[in-house]
Amino acid sequence: RLVESGGGLVQPGGSLRLSCVASGSTLDYHVIGWFRQAPGKEREGVSCIGWTDDNVYYEDSVKGRFTISKDNGKNTVYLQIDSLKPDDAGVYYCAAVAFGYGSTWPPMDPNEYVYWGQGTQVTVSS
Numbered sequence: 001r002l003v004e005s006g007g008g009l010v011q012p013g014g015s016l017r018l019s020c021v022a023s024g025s026t027l028d029y030h031v032i033g034w035f036r037q038a039p040g041k042e043r044e045g046v047s048c049i050g051w052t053d054d055n056v057y058y059e060d061s062v063k064g065r066f067t068i069s070k071d072n073g074k075n076t077v078y079l080q081i082d083s084l085k086p087d088d089a090g091v092y093y094c095a096a097v098a099f100g101y102g103s104t105w106p107p108m109d110p111n112e113y114v115y116w117g118q119g120t121q122v123t124v125s126s
Helices: none
Strands: 002-005 008-010 014-024 030-037 044-050 057-060 066-071 076-081 090-098 118-123
Touching: 002 090, 008 014, 014 090, 014 118, 030 066, 030 076, 044 066, 044 076, 057 066, 076 090
Parallel strands: 008 118
Antiparallel strands: 002 014, 014 076, 030 044, 030 090, 044 057, 066 076, 090 118
């Protein structure tokens, strides 16, 4: 089970830290991805991290502003979002997928992911 939190209303240029807590099973050999979906748009991947090997990936649109990290002891993945823009608004989801031999890095297609959280809303407005 994945549970996101940390969303909210932020002014342009502000920051948020989203959290994704996993429970019920190990995340070893999984990749955790962060996705977002704005109204009327398709869900898009923004970043992912390998739970076991610590590999990280960012889409070009968020490089330099988003930072993904994890705390193994807390079974939690974070997404630090800085310099928020109106285009960053939407529901942010974390998701998990088993990743191993034969898998292609980075797994940024939402259809690749099996486990999803319920999402947390990020609103960017002055």
